Amino acid sequence: MATERVRVRGLNIYRPxxxxxxxxxxxxxxxEALAATAPDHTHTWTVAVRGAASAPDQxxxxxxxxxxxxxxxxxxxxxxxxxxxxxxxxxxxxxxTETGWGEFEIQIRITFVPDAGEKPITFYHHLKLHPWTATxxxxxxxxxxxxxxxxxxxxxxxxxxxNDPFQTFLNTLMAHPPTPLVxxxxxxxxxxxxxxxxxxxxxxxxxxxxxxxxxxxxxxLEEARKAIVAEEERWRMxxxxxxxxxxxxxxxxxxxxx
Ligand code: SLL
Numbered sequence: 001m002a003t004e005r006v007r008v009r010g011l012n013i014y015r016p017x018x019x020x021x022x023x024x025x026x027x028x029x030x031x032e033a034l035a036a037t038a039p040d041h042t043h044t045w046t047v048a049v050r051g052a053a054s055a056p057d058q059x060x061x062x063x064x065x066x067x068x069x070x071x072x073x074x075x076x077x078x079x080x081x082x083x084x085x086x087x088x089x090x091x092x093x094x095x096x097t098e099t100g101w102g103e104f105e106i107q108i109r110i111t112f113v114p115d116a117g118e119k120p121i122t123f124y125h126h127l128k129l130h131p132w133t134a135t136x137x138x139x140x141x142x143x144x145x146x147x148x149x150x151x152x153x154x155x156x157x158x159x160x161x162x163n164d165p166f167q168t169f170l171n172t173l174m175a176h177p178p179t180p181l182v183x184x185x186x187x188x189x190x191x192x193x194x195x196x197x198x199x200x201x202x203x204x205x206x207x208x209x210x211x212x213x214x215x216x217x218x219x220x221l222e223e224a225r226k227a228i229v230a231e232e233e234r235w236r237m238x239x240x241x242x243x244x245x246x247x248x249x250x251x252x253x254x255x256x257x258x
Contacts, residue, residue: 103128
């Protein structure tokens, strides 16, 4: 009898991924090579979907683990200024490398292996070419300045959660446990606009995601929650004060009206 398609109810299992891009200013040789076809191109970039952990011996963000046992295809939909903007990548590495001059939104669609029985998921990544700034406001430095600053990285951590997975798919996933993220930082930390204070820590080379980042993010969320509770309390006191004031004024008006 063929293997039954049974779902393991009540169970969920996740796999950590990252998506994003790295961009580098073209060197003079690369510019020369593009002079005839694309003289306005200034950067080379790679957009990718990868496992979240980085291999210690490789100078790339993430990518330590093979993710093709659950991802069948990644489609990167580029800006219409690119030839064949919809790029299907059917084997790892799930990435597209191009050259260009401008930032734009890239639509990313992940198609899972048939055994997963999951619908494809679609999301967006803003292709980042220009360096991060302390204010978050876009600022385009002169190209020679940008070249000296080194590669720009923009990466987002996420977790693909599989609810009630099919037994066969669960077996596949469990046969390929993901490499855990390193505990604490040994390289720069990926920058995110949600945490502007992290700009300095993101400088100085190829960043990587760590377990420490998750802890720090949780702490920041807790701080923010506390700040909101305190703010709420402040407004509540103010409201009580004003209500008292209103009551007194209303009394006064009533007295005068008599
Ligand atoms: C902008 N909205 O105006 C964006 C569009 C387009 C990027 C950026 C060149 C493609 C090509 C390229 O970089 N396109 O020539 O092959 O900034």
